[in-house]
Structures are given as structure tokens and as C-alpha cells.
Amino acid sequence: MKVKKIDIGIKGIKESLKDFADTWKKLEAGKKVKKEEGIYFNSIDTMRAVLTNKRLLILKTIRERHPGSVYELSKMLGRDLKNVNQDLKLLSDIGLVTLEKTETDKKRVIPHVEYNKILLEIPV
Numbered sequence: 001m002k003v004k005k006i007d008i009g010i011k012g013i014k015e016s017l018k019d020f021a022d023t024w025k026k027l028e029a030g031k032k033v034k035k036e037e038g039i040y041f042n043s044i045d046t047m048r049a050v051l052t053n054k055r056l057l058i059l060k061t062i063r064e065r066h067p068g069s070v071y072e073l074s075k076m077l078g079r080d081l082k083n084v085n086q087d088l089k090l091l092s093d094i095g096l097v098t099l100e101k102t103e104t105d106k107k108r109v110i111p112h113v114e115y116n117k118i119l120l121e122i123p124v
Helices: 013-028 044-050 053-065 070-077 081-093
Strands: 005-010 039-041 098-101 109-112 117-121
Touching (some): 070 081, 081 098
Parallel strands (some): 005 117
Antiparallel strands (some): 098 109
């Protein structure tokens, strides 16, 4: 089985702007630019505020147990549905979870995690 991964890192505003400027220069020069995907935070504190233990458990539970709905996920976690919904919205907004609305029941949403490894990069 091929391992799918998602990169998460810490990158300050100066470094982000430098990366953007470098990419822009390459594009202007007609050079190919390697597409990089990942999620970057400006500090470890920001990352920890978003990637709490409860949210990481949500990711692991979705990946391992494949709940058929958000309600089912909340029961698996033993957590309030409203709180799980809020965490899923945030995780979806940053690209760590996809939420699929079903054709048959428009209120039912199935959460998906489409990777099985998170790689964390912290510059020193």
C-alpha cells in the first residue's frame, strides 16, 4: 500500500513572502515551478492551538474506523455532536478533512481523511 502524506510546517511571514517572491520570479522567467502542497503555521503555538489532541484523535478515528456520518463519528469519540462538528469544520477549512454530503440524505455528511501520515517540519 502506498503511503499518502501531508506536510505540516512552521513558516514565518518573512519566509512565506520570500517563497512567494521566488516562485513569482521563476514563473515570470518561464521556468517550471514544482507544486508544493502543505499546511504551514507561523508558530508552534499556533499549530498546537489548531492541532489539539482531540482534533488529532478525530483524524485518526476517521482514518481507522471510517464513520458513515458525523453523528456516528461523535458516538465513536464519545463527544458532543456540536463540538465534533466545530472541529471538523476547522479541519476541513485547513484541508485536513474532506466532508462529503450524501446524495440520498442532504443532512448526512461523511468525513474522510485521504492520507495516513502527517509529516511535521520545524525549522531551527
